[in-house]
Structures are given as C-alpha cells and as structure tokens.
Amino acid sequence: NPFSETFVSWPELLSASAGKLSAKGRFQLALRGMSSSTDFRKYLQNFLSAQSDITLSGIDGIYNETEFKKLNLDSRLHLTKGRVQTRIEKLDVEEANHGLIVGPIEVVAEMRTPLFDWQATEVDLQKAEVQVFDGKARLAPRVLQLNQPVSAELLLDNINLQALLQQYPSSEIQGTGLLQGRLPFSLDLSNRSNKKPVFFIADGRLYASDPGGVLQYQADSSALKQTHKSMELALNLLEDFHYKVLDSRISLDENQKLHLKLRLQGNNPKVERGRQVNFNIQIEEDLPALITSMQISSQISNTIQKRIQEKLQNRLNSNQ
Amino acid sequence: CTPAVQVELPKEPININLNVKIQHEILIKIDKELDDMFSKSSGLF
Amino acid sequence: MSLSEAMSKLGQTKQEGLVGEQPDGYLGVVKNKNDAKNIVSLINKARKEQYQKMAKEHKLKLSDVEALAGKKAIQKTSSGHYIKVDGKWVKK
Helix, strand or coil, rough: CCHHHHHHHHHHCCEEEEEEEEEEEEEEEECCCCCCCHHHHHHHHHHHHEEEEEEEEEEEEECCCCEEEEEEEEEEEEECCCCCEEEEEEEEEEEEECEEEECCEEEEEEEECCCCCCHHEEEEEEEEEEECCCEEEEEEEEECCCCCCEEEEEEEEEHHHHHHCCCCCCCEEEEEEEEEEEEEEECCCHHHHCCCEEEEEEEEEEECCHHHHHHEEECCCCCHHCCCHHHHHHHHHHHEEEEEEEEEEEEEEECEEEEEEEEEEEEEEECCCHHHHHEEEEEEEEEEHHHHHHHHHHCCCCHHHHHHHHHHHHHHCCCC | CCCCCCCCCCCCCEEEEEEEEECCCCCHHHHHHHHHCHHHHHHHC | CCCHHHHHHHHHHHHHCCECCCCCCCCEEECCCHHHHHHHHHHHHHHHHHHHHHHHHHCCCCHHHHHHHHHHHHCCCCCCEEEECCCCEEEE
C-alpha cells in the first residue's frame, strides 16, 4: 500500500487500507562551515532545519488489534536546532474498535521531540476526548514526558449504563442509569524494552447520578440459586433492582486484574415488599480476558480475528 | 367498614455483601464448539 | 423434504453456487433453483436451535453467538463457494 514505502520504520502491525496522505514542506541544510572533522551529529543539530505540513484524510486501517475508521490528521512539523516540533492541529478518528467500539476521538496536541532521542518526547496534550457508551471520556489537558511513567486522569461524563452493558459479553445483565467518573491512571511507556506498557488505575471512582436507575441480573441457570441458598435472596433482589445509589471504587493492578467495590442502595418492589437493601459487592474481573471475549464477539475484521486466534492459541499452549 | 390492616414494614434495610470473581473462558469454549459445528461432518455446513 | 435430506444435499447445492454463507451465521439463497429455498430454511432452523442452546448454556446473547458463527462459517467456506460481503454475494 502507498504508505509503507514512504515511512521507513513502518510498524508491521500497522496497515492502512484507504485514505489520502499529502505532505509538503521545505528542507534546508546549510553546508558552509561543514568540515570533515565536525561531528556530523552535532552539525545536523545546528544547521539542519525543515518544515512540513502533513495531512491525512479519511484513513481506514488497523493498528495491532485496533481497527480505526476515517482518521484525519492536520499537523505541522518544524525541525530546528535538533528538535522536532509537531503541532497536531486536529487528529480525529471516527471510530476505533478494539473489541470495545468507541468514537469519534478528537486530539489536539503539541509534541517536542529531540532529533536523536526519540524516547524523550514531550507531549503537550491540549484536548483528548472520545465518545464512548453514548457519553464522553476525556483526559484533562496536561504535559506528558514519554520517557517517564505518564500519570493522568480519565474523566467520564454521562456514560449510559445501558450502552455499556450491551457491549459487555454476557446476556445475563442489563441496566439503566447515567454514570460519572474519574479514573486516575498511570501508563509506563518507557520500559518498552521488556514488555507491554504497564497500565494501572488507582482509586478510580464511578457513580450514577440522580435519580439512579435499574439493574437486572437474570441468573437464568436456576441451578445457581439452589447451590447457593444464601445467594437466593441476593439473586431475587438483583432480578429487578431499582437503585438510588450506585457508587463504585475501581482499581486495575499490574497483572491487569480489575477490582470493583460496588455500593448499591435501593430495592426490588417485588421482593420483601420492596424493603430497602444495601449491597456491597466486590467484583474481580480479568481485563485481558474480558477484552478478548469482547473481541471475539464484536464485529471486527478478519485480520484482527487471526491475530486474536494466534494470541488465544499461544495463551492456551502456554498454560497447557 | 373493612378493618384497616396495618402491616409494620421492617424499617432497617437488608445488608448483603457479595464477592464475585468473573471468568471469561466461555467465549473461548464456544469458539471451539462452533468449530465443530462448521466442520464438514456436521451436515449443517 | 426432511432435514437429513437437506443436510445430504447441502454440499452439492453449495458446489452449484445456489446457496452461500452469511455474516449472521445463516445460509442464504444465491440462485433460487431446484430446492435451494427448502434446504436453506431447514438448515437455518436447525442452526438456530443450536445457537439458542449455546447462547443459553454459555449465558451469551443469541446475536453474539450468531455473529461468531457467521465469522466462523465465512472463514471456513472453501474457495469458489459463495459468501455474502457487505450485502452482496461474492465467490470466495
């Protein structure tokens, strides 16, 4: 495809199938003062300057296990004194699908990258928003150093619980309600050498705004009720639980286990004559397994399916 | 007149604590089941 | 026509390009010749029963099972047979 020839370090997991790339720019290298003894690197540092505008429009493609549609980018690159200044006026993606379907995504940022030390990039993030579950997730504007652990906060506004539970790969749970949240996370890209970037969430909070909503958990295999007598009341209540309070603490530890401490207050009109109930539910979820399940059941392209099968295969082989 | 029966609703709420551990091997199993269903011998494929 | 009869004719019917696999996990009629229509409705009924059983047993949405089945069916369709891509019948 047209792109892979142009970019020299094209990550082989990235393929683009449609769209237009246009780039124009000036490139100057002042040769006076260049002598054989000059350290070429230092020379480039001082005398090389370049400027170019790069625009991408309508790009569809796949990066690793994420399929993206209609990516548009307006960016200005400016290289002087050995530093590349990239101004991302507009980067928006109509839809990204990593099993979880999100979008549109909007990013405005400025990046300062030392020519010979790519890792020490500084990103001045001015806007980073994504539409998800009929609501919005956004990063508070901040400056990030890519060679250090990045810590930021994901703010969630008006997340529709119904839309969220529809993407959750199980038919047993439905619900309504509008969620607000704050997820402080940290992401360490610098230890790229040994393994995938380490991502964890500490003391995140997700709660439903007034007037609350309904949670319906149909554990249709009634066997579940028999075996756990004590569970019977809880399961009956949760079949149609009208909650006033839904408040949860969220954390994601280094081995990617998601811990949810959920506080629910409300009642089930048909159980115990609608007596008030306080639930404290501790949920542990294996995030990678959840994402894989969502990927299997979601509508994503064949190439990603193959990558997932490979991932599954070596996961199955590894714990044989 | 019909006697008004006043049923005193217990005031204090029920407190329930639950611990839930979610496993996701299901979809991987079903993937395998579909493999068999769409094999030559199943007759449905 | 019985289900077992439809099952025995299915391979040939696909070979003749009368029926093809769809992303929703069900068979579709490509050319309405011979008894393609009968075979499709009988096979699809049997498939639906299987999907419902799987969805119930694994606590999954029927639509998820159907989507998974569709992906599998198209993946496993031998080249030269028909599959439906973006609403159009295409030879794999």
